[in-house]
Amino acid sequence: MRILLIEDDEKLCESLVFYLNGEGYATDTCHDGLDTLSFIKQCDYDLIILDRMLPSLDGLNVLRQIRSKEITTPVLMLTALSDIDNKVEGLDAGADDYLGKPFATQELLARIRALGRRPAQLKNIKQLTVSDVTLDLNTFILTGPSHNCSLSKREAALLEIFLNNMNTLLPRHTILSRVWGPYSPVEDGNLDNYIHFLRRRLKTVGSTLKISTTRGVGYTLEVSHA
Template identity: 40%
Template sequence: MRILVIEDDAATADYIAKGLREEGHVVDLARTGRDGLFLALNESFEVIVTDRMLPGPDGIAILRAIRASGITTPVLVLTALGEVDRKVEGLEAGADDYLAKPFAFAELRARLRALARRPATSAEPTELAVGDLRMDLLRRQVTRAGQAIELLPTEFRLLDYMMRHPGQVLTRTMLLEKVWDFSFDPTTNVIDVHVSRLRRKLEAGGDKPMIHTVRGAGYILAAPES
């Protein structure tokens, strides 16, 4: 799954992101309500996790804004506020579930899985497709021309991000920030190594390349020309 986490407490945000990424999920982190709202309105996610108390728009304001925009992505609200009226306010604003801090990661994981199992809407795809390349987001399966391709968790996250932006030049900085959550380090070759490995696996499933290097810029994933 691709999950948006909006949390201003660095320790909590890193704890959640680390646990989810270890399970193979793609995690986008936002440290403020403003950044979280921007991502929620402009990117596609399977689940959103937001703290209730945030700098900028708080979790309730974010909920109201995305629901007003017609976004039906399931939202789990984290809160240190235990009062019943606070929970009612969140549910009325469009929250799908509440989880009080402190919490065990196992409970968070279970709740997110339950939210993800809810019937998908047209706004939240369960499959990505570029040419003859298919990615089943629910079963976490990738095929090309009907042939299964086995990917490691990081390769799956990388391909997930690339398939959501077909035909676009994706820079190394973008990939490091979105897939690895690293700030750009010009000396690292982690991107090149993983892209090279992913390219080989995709080409083994089809006779034409899909990942192209744009010298001095980054990479493009695109369907082969017929």
């Protein structure tokens, strides 16, 4: 399960990421409400944990924006506003569950497991088609004009970010944070290795897509005109 945690308290974020990663969840973090939709555009999340009190754009308005885009990803809202009116307001805006602060980590994990048991038909379709390739995020199968091939989970997560950001230069630190997590002690060389793997996979399926390098900055997925 891949989780987006939207919380402006960075110390709390770091603590929650530690526990969530320890349970086997891949977790991205966002500290500002205005950045939420860009995160969701870049990755297909299984669950969003959303703080009610955020800078720039509060959690309730973030939630309304998410639902206005017909994004059905389950949302667990966190808040220090524990009165019944605030809970009703959040649920009516589209939250799937509500957890008041402070909370026990065990309860948070239990609620995550419960939301993860939602029927599959209520979740987003896990398939991306861009240019001449289709990536199935359930099976990690990449299909191109001439062949298909299996990807590792890490390769699929990396390619997913590129497919959601065609023709956009993605900085190395952004890719590392999204795929390996913001607090993972991954080495830069690991990213270079996985870029090499993805280039081979795209060639295997006969795709015209290529990953270009901007030395010292990052990578761009684009159509090769060669």
